Amino acid sequence: MAGGAEEAPVAAPVAPRPLFGGCWSCRLLCGAGLVATALWLYRGPRRSMRAGIPPDMAAIAQITLAISVGAWGAVVLVDPVGKQKRKEPPSPQ
DSSP, rough: OTOOOOOOOOOOOOOOOTTTOOOOOHHHHHHHHHHHHHHHHHHHHHHHHHTTTTHHHHHHHHHHHHHHHHHHHHHHHHHOOTTOOOOOOOOOO
8 A cells, every 4th residue: 555645635825815805996095094194193293393392292102103004004005915925045056
């Protein structure tokens, strides 16, 4: 019975399904909404800083939150999931 065992076929890896279904209009709407929210969040502390009021910790936290939400919106718009291919190391010869 040597060599009588057959190997099971290897299934191809399934690509992850995009969070928003890959629909361009859905990604555009959600991403643009997040970027607009980030601009609105950023505008509040900047207005008081322009008036000459030094920023406090709450204003700095709000600016940090605005930058984070804006980055999230950019990721939704770009949709980088599954677009990178893994580089194989060169084989020694």
